[in-house]
Amino acid sequence: MSQKLIYPATERNKQPILDILKLYLPSDRETNLLEISSGSGQHVSFFAEHFPNIIFQPSEYDSTLFKSIEAYIKPFANILQPIHIDVTTDYKNWQLRSEQYEFILNVNMIHITPYKCTQGLFNNAQHVLKPNGMLITYGPYANNGIIEPESNVRFNQSLRHSDPEWGLRDIQDLKILAMECGLELLQIHNMPSNNKMLIWRKISE
Numbered sequence: 366m367s368q369k370l371i372y373p374a375t376e377r378n379k380q381p382i383l384d385i386l387k388l389y390l391p392s393d394r395e396t397n398l399l400e401i402s403s404g405s406g407q408h409v410s411f412f413a414e415h416f417p418n419i420i421f422q423p424s425e426y427d428s429t430l431f432k433s434i435e436a437y438i439k440p441f442a443n444i445l446q447p448i449h450i451d452v453t454t455d456y457k458n459w460q461l462r463s464e465q466y467e468f469i470l471n472v473n474m475i476h477i478t479p480y481k482c483t484q485g486l487f488n489n490a491q492h493v494l495k496p497n498g499m500l501i502t503y504g505p506y507a508n509n510g511i512i513e514p515e516s517n518v519r520f521n522q523s524l525r526h527s528d529p530e531w532g533l534r535d536i537q538d539l540k541i542l543a544m545e546c547g548l549e550l551l552q553i554h555n556m557p558s559n560n561k562m563l564i565w566r567k568i569s570e
């Protein structure tokens with residue numbers, strides 16, 4: 366039996382996310398990307414196929430997902446074995462194989478975890494990213510205190526019902542957090558199903 370888990374939402378959003386990644390990730394030189402919260406491994410295997418010049422480092426908090434990630438990445442020489450990362454812990458305790466990364470990718474984690482995970486993501490990103498490196502986040506967000514459309518309002522309510530610490534984060538709050546961590550918001554891309562892809566850049570000294 367295949368170990369590969371299939372998340373329907375991940376299957377649907379992988380092509381639109383790839384289309385945006387192509388605007389920022391190079392195709393003509395070697396570089397590296399750390400994925401936080403790789404989930405099933407569907408994303409990392411799909412993206413690595415399109416960027417053979419990039420070394421991808423998948424990671425997961427939930428170690429029961431490692432078998433699925435390993436099954437997806439098997440055919441790819443440019444994907445390293447997954448490592449365990451709890452984003453609320455200090456990056457010095459992560460088993461990173463590179464000192465720094467040009468890109469960090471994080472899809473659909475920020476709203477489905479307590480806010481301390483978002484804080485951990487941004488706090489650690491400032492150290493793990495190379496100067497001018499980018500943190501790329503994807504998911505549904507509030508903006509200026511407004512959640513829209515109505516389907517996202519209901520989604521936010523259902524998240525908070527599952528766990529009061531979960532919920533859509535406001536882009537304006539994230540901008541403040543980012544600034545405290547030496548990152549700036551470079552671009553907001555509107556994505557299908559009322560999601561957004563946010564491009565954050567590490568401000569180089």
Ligand SMILES: C[S@@+](CC[C@H](N)C(=O)[O-])C[C@H]1O[C@@H](n2cnc3c(N)ncnc32)[C@H](O)[C@@H]1O
Nearest residue numbers: 375402403404426427450451452453472473474
């Ligand atoms: C909705 S899933 C998204 C998975 C994948 N990125 C995708 O889009 O298919 C949310 C992910 O957040 C991860 N997560 C939860 N707590 C975490 C933590 N403290 N540190 C890092 N990841 C965490 C979960 O293990 C899960 O894989």
